Amino acid sequence: xxxNIFAKSYHTKLGAFIFYTVSMLAVMFWYGSExxxxxxxxxxxxxxxxxxxxxxxxxxxxxxxxxxGHKNFKDKVAIxxxxxxxxxxxxxxxxxxxxLMTNITQGFGDFWGNLPFVLPVLPYIGFAVGSVFVLAIFLxxxxxxxxxxxxxxxxxxxxxxxxxxxxPIMPLEFxxxxxxxxxxxDRYSVIFATxxxxxxxLEYEKDGETLVIPDESYGRMNTGRVHRFVIPRxxxxxxxxxxxxxxxxxxxxTGADMGKEIASPVYSFRGEYKDALNIIFATxxxxxxxxxxxxxxNFENPDLMMILGDFASNYNTEEDLIDDLIGGPxxxxxxxxxxxxxxxxxxxxxxxxxxxxxxLGMDSFYYQxxxxxxxxxxxxxxxxxxxxxxxxxxxxxxQTEFDVYRQAQLDWLAALPVPDKDVTHFxxxxxxxxxxxxxxxxxxxxxxxxxxxxxxxxxxxxxHQLEYIPPFTAEYGERKSDKFSTLPYPLLICGGPVGGGxxxxxECVMVSVTPENSSKIMTIKVGRSDGTAxxxxxx
Numbered sequence: 450x451x452x453n454i455f456a457k458s459y460h461t462k463l464g465a466f467i468f469y470t471v472s473m474l475a476v477m478f479w480y481g482s483e484x485x486x487x488x489x490x491x492x493x494x495x496x497x498x499x500x501x502x503x504x505x506x507x508x509x510x511x512x513x514x515x516x517x518g519h520k521n522f523k524d525k526v527a528i529x530x531x532x533x534x535x536x537x538x539x540x541x542x543x544x545x546x547x548x549l550m551t552n553i554t555q556g557f558g559d560f561w562g563n564l565p566f567v568l569p570v571l572p573y574i575g576f577a578v579g580s581v582f583v584l585a586i587f588l589x590x591x592x593x594x595x596x597x598x599x600x601x602x603x604x605x606x607x608x609x610x611x612x613x614x615x616x617p618i619m620p621l622e623f624x625x626x627x628x629x630x631x632x633x634x635d636r637y638s639v640i641f642a643t644x645x646x647x648x649x650x651l652e653y654e655k656d657g658e659t660l661v662i663p664d665e666s667y668g669r670m671n672t673g674r675v676h677r678f679v680i681p682r683x684x685x686x687x688x689x690x691x692x693x694x695x696x697x698x699x700x701x702x703t704g705a706d707m708g709k710e711i712a713s714p715v716y717s718f719r720g721e722y723k724d725a726l727n728i729i730f731a732t733x734x735x736x737x738x739x740x741x742x743x744x745x746x747n748f749e750n751p752d753l754m755m756i757l758g759d760f761a762s763n764y765n766t767e768e769d770l771i772d773d774l775i776g777g778p779x780x781x782x783x784x785x786x787x788x789x790x791x792x793x794x795x796x797x798x799x800x801x802x803x804x805x806x807x808x809l810g811m812d813s814f815y816y817q818x819x820x821x822x823x824x825x826x827x828x829x830x831x832x833x834x835x836x837x838x839x840x841x842x843x844x845x846x847x848q849t850e851f852d853v854y855r856q857a858q859l860d861w862l863a864a865l866p867v868p869d870k871d872v873t874h875f876x877x878x879x880x881x882x883x884x885x886x887x888x889x890x891x892x893x894x895x896x897x898x899x900x901x902x903x904x905x906x907x908x909x910x911x912x913h914q915l916e917y918i919p920p921f922t923a924e925y926g927e928r929k930s931d932k933f934s935t936l937p938y939p940l941l942i943c944g945g946p947v948g949g950g951x952x953x954x955x956e957c958v959m960v961s962v963t964p965e966n967s968s969k970i971m972t973i974k975v976g977r978s979d980g981t982a983x984x985x986x987x988x
Contacts (some may be wrong), residue, residue, distance in 0.1 A: 461531045464536075465516040466586055470578050472508035472539040478546035479505050485549055505542050509650045511535040528629050552762070560878055578803030621645050621648045621696040621711055624674065627834040628779035629685065629718065630809060630955075631787045633818045637685055637720075639692075640677045641712075641779070646697045649676025653690035660684075672705070673698050675771060677810040682773040716784040722821030723752060724963060731778070731957040732757035732879070732910025733945030734794070736769075738777030740955035740978035745781040747976030748959040753820070754782055757910040757943060758793020758879035762951060765799040770808060773856040789818055793879035793910065815858050817865070822964055823873045826865075826902065828895075830856055831881035855895075873964045874904050881909040881918075881942055900937035907938060913945040913957065917977065917987035947977065954978050 479501060484895065489497055510801040515522055515532045522528045587598060625643040629759045632638045639651055648671070659826050664676040696708030738760075745751070761773035774796070778788050792814040796802055803809070814829040831851040868874050876899055899907070918940040944956040955978040976982045 459516075460519075460523050460532060462516065462519050462585060462589070465512060465519055465532070466582060468536040469509070469512035469516055469581060471543050471576050472505065472512050472535075473578055475505045475539060475543040475546050476509060477570050478543065478550045480570045482546055482550040483514075484803075501542070501546075504538065505546070508535050508539040508542060513581070516581065519585075523653050545874050563871035595907065618985075619644065621647060621694060621709055623692070623694070623711065623713060625776040626782075627690075627692050627713070627716060627784040628775050628781040628782065629720070629784065629787045630811070631682070631720075631789050631818050631820070632679070632809075632811050633680045633816040635819075636679055637787065638677055638679050638681050639685070639690075640675065640775055640809060641692050641713075642675045642775055643694045643696075644674070646672055646674060647694040648697060649674075649678075650693040651678040651680070651690060652693060653684065653688050655684055655688075660668050662716055672700065672768065675775070675804075675808040677808060679810045682720065685718050689715050689717050691715055719752070719785060720787050722823075724822060725961065726752045726820075726823065727755040727959055727961050728752065729781075729957060729959045730757060730908050730941070730943040731755070731781070732943045733759040733913055734773065734777055735759060735762050735795070735946060735951045736773055737946075737952070737955050737978075738780060741777045741957065742780045743978040743980065744753055744955050744957050744976045747980070747982035748974065751782075751959060752786055754778060754786070754788040755825075755877055755908060756790045757877060757908065758791050759795040759910060759945075760793075762795055764796065764802045764804070767801060767804060767808075768853070769799070770801065771806055774805070775808075788815075789825055789827060789877065791877045791879050792829045792834050794829070794830065797832060799891075815861060822871065823875065823962075825875050826862075826899070826904070827875060827877045829854075830878055831855070836979065840943075859894055859898055862895075862902070865902060867901065868903055870903065871964070872903075873962065874902060876904045876907040876938075878907060878909050879905075880911045881940060896937055904938050907940045909942050910938060910945055912942050913949045913951075914942060914943040915944040915958070915985075918942070919987075941973070942976065 451970055451984045485717065486498055511532065512535060515528070515535075515545045522532070587595060590598065622644045624644045625640075627639055627641045630638040630640065641649065643649070650663075651662040662678050663681060664671045664678060676692075691713050693710060693712045695710040698706040700706075727750055729745055729748055731741055731745065731754060745754075756774075756778055760777055764770055764774075782788055789807065790811070794806070796805060805814075814827070816827055818825040818827070831854055918936060920938055921936050941958070941960075943958050946952060947954040948958050954973055959974045959976065961974075972984055972986050974982060974984050
C-alpha cells in the first residue's frame with residue numbers, strides 16, 4: 450500500500466474528506482433525479498431504486514466512519530482496502546446520478562431545467578459537508594491555513610454581493626414575442642411572457658376605437674410572467690396590435706406597488722383566410738428554440754404554423770414553457786401569423802404540465818379549427834404508453850387515465866358532423882398511431898372515426914424523422930406492422946431532430962396546399978437549422 454501513492458492518497462484525512470463530499474454529492478444528485486423514478490424500474494427492475502438509495506448512503510456512512518476514525522484506521526491495510534472500494538463506488542455513483550439528474554446524454558437542453566430538483570436537499574448537504582470539514586479538517590489546520598480558508602470563504606461571499614450592488618437592477622423586458630394560437634371557436638389566444646412578475650395588456654384598433662384588453666380573471670388582473678388574451682379572431686385578422694406589461698414590485702393585500710411599463714413595437718398580423726395556404730409543420734423541437742427559428746427561416750410567406758408537440762423534453766418549471774413552447778414558435782412566427790397546437794407526449798412530462806391549460810388559454814387539447822375552406826381536427830394522444838392498457842404496475846404512476854381520455858376523444862369524434870365534400874380536412878396528432886403501445890383495436894377505431902369525417906391527410910411527429918406513408922388497407926411493412934392495421938388517408942411524419950435523438954440539427958417542413966391538391970400532396974419543402982433547404986417529392 451505504501452508504494453501506491455495514488456491509492457494511499459485516498460486514506461489521508463483530506464482524501465477521506467474529499468470522498469465523503471463526493472458520496473454526499475451522489476446523495477444530492479440521486480434525490481435530484483426523482484423525476485426518473487417512474488421509469489427506471491421498467492429498465493432495471495423494481496429493486497433498482499432501493500438498491501441505489503442504499504448504496505449511496507452506505508458510501509456516505511463508510512467515508513464518514515473512516516474520516517472520523519482516521520487516526521486509528523489509516524495504517525490498517527484491510528480497512529484501507531475496504532475504504533478504497535467505497536471511494537471508487539462513491540465516484541461511480543456520483544457520476545451516474547449526475548448524468549441521470551441532468552439528462553446530459555441527450556444534450557444540455559435539460560441541464561439547467563433539472564438543476565432546481567437539487568435545491569430541496571442542498572441545504573442539508575451543505576450543512577453535512579461544512580460541519581464535517583470544520584470538525585475534521587479546519588480545526589487541525591495551522592493558524593495561517595485557517596486564516597487562508599476564512600479569507601477564501603469571505604471573498605466567495607463578498608464578491609457576488611459587490612457584483613450585485615454594482616450591477617443595475619434588471620429592468621422589465623419581454624421574454625418572448627407574442628404567440629397567436631388559433632384555439633378554435635373563432636378565437637385566438639394571444640400569449641407573451643416577461644422576465645419579471647407583471648400585469649399585461651393587449652391593444653388594437655376596432656371600428657375606429659382603441660381597445661385595451663387586460664389579462665384578467667374574474668375581475669382581477671393576473672400577476673405573473675405569462676400573459677394571455679382570448680379574443681375574437683376577426684378582431685386581429687389583418688389588424689395591427691401591440692402588447693404591454695407593467696412590473697409588479699410587491700403585492701399588498703388588494704393593492705400592489707407598481708414599477709415601469711413597457712410596450713412592444715407594432716405587430717402587423719396576417720391571419721386572413723385564403724384558398725392557398727403555406728403551412729409550416731414543426732414537431733419535436735426538444736429544447737432547441739433557436740434551431741426551430743433557423744429552420745423556419747428557410748420558408749417564404751408562411752400563413753400558419755402547426756405545432757405538433759414535444760417542444761420541451763420536460764416541463765419542470767415555468768421557464769421550460771416560456772422558452773420552448775411559447776418562445777420558440779413566437780420567435781419563428783414573429784407574432785405575424787397564427788399557430789395551432791397539438792399536445793405531444795412530452796407535454797405531459799415533468800412538474801408543471803398543468804400550466805399549459807391556463808397559460809395557453811385553451812379549453813381542451815382536442816378541438817377543431819375552421820379557417821375558410823379548411824378544417825383542422827386536432828386530437829391528443831397524450832402519453833406514449835399507458836399503465837392500465839399495458840398491464841403495468843400503476844402504483845405511483847400518474848399516467849393511468851389515458852385509455853379513458855382517448856375513449857372520450859373517440860366519443861367526441863363520433864358526435865362531430867361530417868364536413869362537406871368541398872371542405873379540405875387535415876388531422877393533426879403528435880403520435881402517428883394515436884394509441885402508441887395500446888391495443889390495435891383502439892387504433893383501428895380512431896382511424897375509422899377520422900375516415901368518417903373525410904380527412905384528406907394527417908400530420909404527425911414523435912418518430913423524429915421525415916416520412917410519408919400512403920394510404921393502405923393491409924399492414925404497412927415490418928416497421929409499421931405493430932402500429933397500423935389500416936390507414937385510410939395519407940400521413941406525413943414531419944421531422945424533428947435530424948437523425949433521431951434529442952439534439953443536433955433540426956428540420957421542419959412547409960406544405961403549400963390548395964383545395965385541389967389537399968388529398969394528394971406529394972411535394973414538400975424541408976428547412977433545416979443549418980440553413981439548408983430542399984424540396985422532396987413523395988410521388
